[in-house]
Amino acid sequence: MASAREEILARIKAARVPPAAPVVRGYNRQGPSSVELFAERVADYRAIVHTVSGVPEFLTSLRGKRIVAPADVPAEWLVDGVTWLHEPLSIEELDQADGVLTGCAVAIADTGTIVLDGGEAQGRRALTLLPDYHLCVVRADQIAGSVPEALARLEPTRPLTFISGPSATSDIELNRVEGVHGPRTLEVLIVT
Amino acid sequence: MARNPVTWLGSPTFPKAAHKALADTQLRQNLRKATGTIRARRAAAVAEMTDWEMLRVAGEQIKDDVLARLDTLLVQLEESVTARGGVVHWARDAEEANRIVLDLCRAQNAAEVVKVKSMATAEIGLNEALEAGGVHAIETDLAELIVQLGDDRPSHILVPAIHRNRSEIREIFQRRMGVEVSDEPADLAEAARVYLREKFLTTKVAISGANFAVADTGSIVVLESEGNGRMCLTLPETLITVMGIEKLVPTWQDLEVFLQLLPRSSTAERMNPYTSVWTGVTPGDGPQQFHLVLIDNGRTQTLEDSIGRQALRCIRCSACLNVCPVYERTGGQSYGSVYPGPIGAILTPQLVGDMHDKQAASLPFASSLCGACFEVCPVRIDIPSVLTHLRAEVVEAKGRTAESVAMSAAAWIFASASRYEKAQKAGSLARFLAKDGKITSLPWPGSKWTSSRDVPAPPQESFRTWWRKNRG
Numbered sequence: 001m002a003s004a005r006e007e008i009l010a011r012i013k014a015a016r017v018p019p020a021a022p023v024v025r026g027y028n029r030q031g032p033s034s035v036e037l038f039a040e041r042v043a044d045y046r047a048i049v050h051t052v053s054g055v056p057e058f059l060t061s062l063r064g065k066r067i068v069a070p071a072d073v074p075a076e077w078l079v080d081g082v083t084w085l086h087e088p089l090s091i092e093e094l095d096q097a098d099g100v101l102t103g104c105a106v107a108i109a110d111t112g113t114i115v116l117d118g119g120e121a122q123g124r125r126a127l128t129l130l131p132d133y134h135l136c137v138v139r140a141d142q143i144a145g146s147v148p149e150a151l152a153r154l155e156p157t158r159p160l161t162f163i164s165g166p167s168a169t170s171d172i173e174l175n176r177v178e179g180v181h182g183p184r185t186l187e188v189l190i191v192t
Numbered sequence: 193m194a195r196n197p198v199t200w201l202g203s204p205t206f207p208k209a210a211h212k213a214l215a216d217t218q219l220r221q222n223l224r225k226a227t228g229t230i231r232a233r234r235a236a237a238v239a240e241m242t243d244w245e246m247l248r249v250a251g252e253q254i255k256d257d258v259l260a261r262l263d264t265l266l267v268q269l270e271e272s273v274t275a276r277g278g279v280v281h282w283a284r285d286a287e288e289a290n291r292i293v294l295d296l297c298r299a300q301n302a303a304e305v306v307k308v309k310s311m312a313t314a315e316i317g318l319n320e321a322l323e324a325g326g327v328h329a330i331e332t333d334l335a336e337l338i339v340q341l342g343d344d345r346p347s348h349i350l351v352p353a354i355h356r357n358r359s360e361i362r363e364i365f366q367r368r369m370g371v372e373v374s375d376e377p378a379d380l381a382e383a384a385r386v387y388l389r390e391k392f393l394t395t396k397v398a399i400s401g402a403n404f405a406v407a408d409t410g411s412i413v414v415l416e417s418e419g420n421g422r423m424c425l426t427l428p429e430t431l432i433t434v435m436g437i438e439k440l441v442p443t444w445q446d447l448e449v450f451l452q453l454l455p456r457s458s459t460a461e462r463m464n465p466y467t468s469v470w471t472g473v474t475p476g477d478g479p480q481q482f483h484l485v486l487i488d489n490g491r492t493q494t495l496e497d498s499i500g501r502q503a504l505r506c507i508r509c510s511a512c513l514n515v516c517p518v519y520e521r522t523g524g525q526s527y528g529s530v531y532p533g534p535i536g537a538i539l540t541p542q543l544v545g546d547m548h549d550k551q552a553a554s555l556p557f558a559s560s561l562c563g564a565c566f567e568v569c570p571v572r573i574d575i576p577s578v579l580t581h582l583r584a585e586v587v588e589a590k591g592r593t594a595e596s597v598a599m600s601a602a603a604w605i606f607a608s609a610s611r612y613e614k615a616q617k618a619g620s621l622a623r624f625l626a627k628d629g630k631i632t633s634l635p636w637p638g639s640k641w642t643s644s645r646d647v648p649a650p651p652q653e654s655f656r657t658w659w660r661k662n663r664g
Contacts, residue, residue, distance in 0.1 A: 004282040004488075008437065011492035012263040017501065020256040026246035027449070041462065091393050091427065111463035124477040125426045125468075129419065147463075148448035156409045156444040157276065159474045162451075162467035167419035170459050171335035171351050172358055172377040174226040180334065180381045181388065182419025182466060 031110045031145030035190055038143050041112025045165025046178050047186040055137055058189060065098040068131055070123030077101065077137075087123065094126055099133030100183075105160075107143045108150045112165070114138060114188065115150060117158040125159055134183040136163075140192045194287050196490055197317035198543045200345065203528030205554035210522040219523050222357045227514045233460035234511060234568070241456070250449045252572040255505035258440050259495060265407040265440050266486065272410025276472020278482040289487045290321035293399065293432055296483055297327045300430050302397040306388075308414060308421045309333035310401025311349060311508050312434045314530040315543075316489060318399070329399065330391055332420035334384050341368040347524030347532060349510040350458055355523050381418075388420065398424035398479070402435035403507070404450060405484075408443050411471040412484070415454060415464045425468050431479035437486050438504040450507060453570035457509035490543030499581045503539045505571040510535075512565035512575060518558055527555060534565035538578040547589035556582035 002010070039049045052058050056076050063081035071086055078084050085097055103121030104114045114136050116122045121137070128134050144150040154160060167182030178184065195201070203209065213219060238244050258265060270280045283289035297305055305322070307313065307329050319329045319340075331340045338353035339346050342364045346352030353361070362375040365383050373383045400421070404413040412433055414421050425431060441447060455464045473482050495501050513519045513533030524532030528551050529540040537555045544552040556579050565575040 004284045004288060007284055008282055008486075008488045008492060009263045009266070011488070012266075012437075012495060015492060015495040015501075017260045017262070017495060020260040021253060023250055023253040023257060023446075024246075025250055025449075027243040027250060027452075029448075044462075045465070095389075095393060108463070113463045118474070118477055125422070126478075129422050129426055147452050148445075151444065151448045151451070156406060156411045156469065157471040159471075159477050160467075160469035161422065162463065162469075164461070164463040164465050166465070167417070168465045169334050169377075169381055169418045170230075171333070171338070171353065171418075172361060172380060173222070174230045174351060174354065175377060176459075176461075177377040177381050179378065180385055180418035180420070181332075181392070181423055 027148075028146060029148045031149070033109050033143050033145035033149070035140050035143065035192060038107060038109040038112065038138075039188075039190060041109065042114075042165070042188050043112075045112055045168075047112075047165045047188055049188045049190065051190045051192060053192060055189060055191060059101075062099070062101070062135075066096075067135075068094060068097045068100040068123075068127055070102060070121055070127060073101065073103065073121045087127075089127075091126065091130065094130035097131040099135060100127050100131040101135045101137070102128055103137050103139075104142060106150045106153050107138045108145075108147060109143050110146050113150070114163050115154060116161045116163070117154060119158065125161055128161065128163075129182060132183055133185045133187070134163075135187045135189065137189045137191060140190065143190075194285065196544050197286050198315050198490065198531065198540055199529045199549075199552055203551050205551050206522075206526060206528070206558045207554060209526035209528060210518075210558070213522045213526045216523075218357075219355055220521060222355055223520050223523055225357075226351070226354050227520050230460055230514045234457065234514065237456040237460040237462065240462075241452070247449055247453055248570055248572050251453050251507075251570055252505060254441060254446050254449060255438075255507075255571050256502075257442065258438065259501060259504055261442070262437065262440070262495070265442055266437060268407040269405055269410060269440060270486075272406075272408065273472055273482075273484050274410075276410050278410070278472040278484055281483060281485045283485055283487045283489070285489050286316035286487075289316050289434060289485055289489065290318055292485055293318060293434065294322055294325040294327060296430070296432050297322065297397055298325070300397050302327060302395075302430075304328045304330060304391070304395055305397045305399055306330050306332050306391055306395045306424050306428065307336075308398070308400040308416065308424045309336050309352075310399070310434060311530060312401045312436050312487060313399060314346060314352075315436075316434070316487065318434065330388070330395070332388055332392070332424060333416070334381065334418060334420075337384060337388075338364060341365070345525055346530055348513060349508050349531065349533070349535070351510075355525070388423075392420075392423040392427055396428050397430045397432065398428040399432045399434065400424055402433050402439050403454065404441050404447060405435060405439055406442075406444050406447065407440050409471055411444065411469050413447065413467065413469050415451075415458075415467045417459065417465045419466060422466055422468055425470065426478050428479055430481040430483070432483045432485065434485045434487060437488055437491055454507055454509055457507075457511040457568065457570040490545055493545045494539075494542040497542065500538065500542050500578055502573050503535065503542060503578060505573055506535050506539065507571060509570055511568040511570065515564040515568050516559075517562060517564070518560060522558075527558065529555075534559060534575045534579075535573070538573075538575055538582060541582055541586075547586050553586045553589070556586060 105117035335353040348354040
């Protein structure tokens with residue numbers, strides 16, 4: 001008997017689907033990558049947004065808290081008065097932290113999205129998932145205008161997480177409610 | 193061959209099920225409210241996009257290209273996933289897929305698994321198969337959890353518990369979670385968070401579906417809102433993803449189209465809260481064992497039909513359900529399948545692949561052919577055309593029946609202006625039968641039509657007669 005793989009591939013061939021027309025990409029590939037638009041769209045999804053000129057000044061608001069930070073965040077972010085938690089961290093330790101501070105790989109102005117790729121200042125995926133508060137620093141030059149521009153800047157084989165606002169659900173009467181399993185508070189710091 | 197579990201065993205035909213559902217006023221109220229909300233919001237989210245039509249056309253073309261090169265692209269996907277440390281499995285049907293997943297769970301000694309909402313696993317009846325094999329699957333999407341805890345069936349592709357309102361959900365949660373909770377959506381969401389937290393942190397095996405798989409990189413994409421997806425895709429040691437063979441896109445760039453089409457069509461958002469992309473196994477981040485199960489389950493036979501195969505372009509957004517006047521009134525469970533609504537009416541019978549199956553064969557008739565589904569479809573599936581095509585197949589399979597005789601008579605009348613006018617005059621007699629301006633029962637062969645729908649009473653004077661008298 002043929003294997004499932006061989007049989008499925010043979011059935012596809014037997015269907016003799018004719019070649020398709022070439023794809024016409026007539027849609028907009030670029031969008032305005034403005035800080036203002038990004039800030040407005042992030043705020044639309046009930047994330048808290050600040051536009052600042054320096055990160056450390058803002059971080060004093062974290063004093064007294066236990067905050068996870070990937071090992072490679074800029075040293076100046078690790079301000080005094082905060083209990084910084086670094087890897088290795090267990091799932092329980094992450095779950096009990098007050099929050100997490102990261103950078104990002106790319107942001108998208110059109111949709112108010114931040115994208116993490118596990119690269120610089122981001123850490124592994126669980127770091128930004130278990131703490132109930134996520135503070136994400138976005139540099140103005142990381143903001144792409146559109147979804148196509150953002151995807152072109154990303155390396156698809158890295159583990160990617162696209163985040164647009166705090167966790168939410170539309171499952172009760174199709175109305176959006178913020179705050180389910182992911183961080184219930186998302187704060188975005190745009191550095192110009 | 194075993195029956196395809198895409199339809200639920202013992203379901204009545206659509207007209208019978210719809211008849212019962214129409215009497216449920218609570219159901220109709222819940223659906224009217226929910227679909228009304230999402231319709232307006234989707235329209236606004238789409239109106240923002242000046243290039244929406246170009247995105248739809250590109251979406252259609254990319255998916256058609258996938259169907260034309262499906263064998264090559266699947267082999268390419270298999271190579272990319274394998275190269276990155278994943279294991280690819282193939283399954284001809286539901287039974288084979290369920291056995292593969294059960295064996296994988298057993299290999300990990302898993303008595304419990306957490307699940308991300310997935311249409312593919314609902315289609316193959318995976319939860320029931322796992323349960324029979326001694327593995328309990330915990331649904332973690334809020335709506336799926338409501339369905340699971342309520343011992344209920346899904347009624348919508350995106351929001352399986354759309355037929356439940358907040359007070360019904362509260363009742364289910366109180367009864368099954370043993371907690372006091374209000375009927376505020378935020379409190380209900382909090383209750384689900386608390387209920388599932390421990391499961392997320394301790395369960396070793398997760399099962400997911402896939403919204404897209406990128407053939408040239410091997411990347412799998414899951415869109416979600418709550419973070420339950422991220423939990424399942426990140427914390428367990430083993431991840432098993434089950435996907436239909438048509439869920440491919442050829443390249444990473446192609447995703448730029450679907451990541452714009454899907455959220456706006458589905459939840460009416462510019463972007464859904466979370467999208468996860470992973471490629472095989474990443475050392476030190478996420479599950480260190482990854483299995484991808486590719487399922488056919490009726491897709492290759494659907495591919496053979498030159499008109500019907502466009503149903504395989506579907507990206508499961510559910511926009512067609514939300515605009516359908518039939519769905520809004522009958523609810524999703526009347527369709528007797530995990531795929532309800534307009535897309536279900538064309539996809540389900542093709543996956544079943546047996547026009548003598550009375551229940552599946554009744555589905556292409558569950559439509560008024562108004563065309564609203566085609567207008568909102570992000571990949572331009574011409575659902576009305578496929579419906580009429582499948583109706584013809586059903587009629588052909590059945591041979592000549594009273595309805596087909598009535599239809600041929602109607603075609604003969606419509607073909608000639610004078611015959612049409614005479615028939616209209618004869619029809620005005622039917623006013624005597626009308627209650628509330630509707631005819632609820634016509635004599636045979638018209639009874640074959642009115643047994644499942646009312647006919648509006650014809651006016652005393654036809655438009656043609658009126659025109660000749662007043663304007664002619």
